[in-house]
């Protein structure tokens with residue numbers, strides 16, 4: 001059982017110990033990192049998904065230690081946190097980034113902003129970005145598009161195709177292949193995820209909550225498909241960060257796209273009216289003098 005090493009930025013208190021598998025070599029140690037701690041020798045994988053889709057459970061399986069499964073605390077503090085570790089026989093550090101989970105709420109923009117900050121830090125620190133694991137419960141009979149809608153915010157920040165680095169991971173299979181789940185998976189792939197899959201995203205089942213199954217997912221994501229590194233377009237991440245802030249503060253969670261556009265438009269017209277009024281007053285001043 002690996003012990004958590006010097007956990008910057010704060011002590012990590014595992015709530016319980018997992019049923020560790022026998023004959024499995026877990027990472028010897030791991031540490032909690034924030035984006036400002038990233039190093040050039042790191043390789044980052046970001047996990048996103050709705051609350052309760054198994055992101056923290058996945059990371060805990062990799063590490064061999066419960067790092068807060070089912071915890072809502074992380075959600076409340078909206079904390080995005082990386083776990084740095086090294087797998088046996090590997091000569092690079094992996095950082096799995098856990099996110100609080102989207103809930104189709106205005107807080108989502110805060111999470112997206114933090115993820116965008118990670119992307120910016122990764123770029124500035126020349127960190128390798130393996131890609132994104134997008135977790136989805138196969139047991140969900142409603143396909144809520146909120147996560148893949150959010151993911152599309154990041155679509156245009158890279159010169160190269162981001163979606164080819166996205167891996168849809170279906171969870172909660174419980175080692176069974178129920179017909180209804182297989183049918184649902186087919187629908188997700190052909191309808192809901194079709195747009196991203198056509199652009200290179202892939203999908204895999206996290207069939208069973210085990211260390212080996214989690215590593216299989218990571219290896220699948222990291223498979224070398226001869227893709228060029230992800231290069232952000234100049235200035236595009238800070239621009240996205242501003243946009244996300246504006247959406248969080250200005251538009252509110254319930255606003256539809258149209259309302260947002262209208263609000264933006266209204267803001268623009270007010271500014272322009274203000275400018276025109278200023279010019280008019282100057283003109284009057286000129287006349288009276």
Ligand SMILES: Nc1nc2c(ncn2[C@@H]2O[C@H](COP(=O)(O)OP(=O)(O)O)[C@@H](O)[C@H]2O)c(=O)[nH]1
Nearest residue numbers: 051052053054055056057069070071101171172
């Ligand atoms: N059966 C099953 N349970 C899972 C799986 N992944 C997570 N869980 C459970 O689902 C609950 C929520 O998982 P958690 O990792 O906290 O979700 P998060 O909010 O995405 O981090 C916990 O009780 C986990 O033990 C899975 O693949 N199969």
Ligand SMILES: [Mg+2]
Nearest residue numbers: 055056070071
């Ligand atoms: Mg979690």
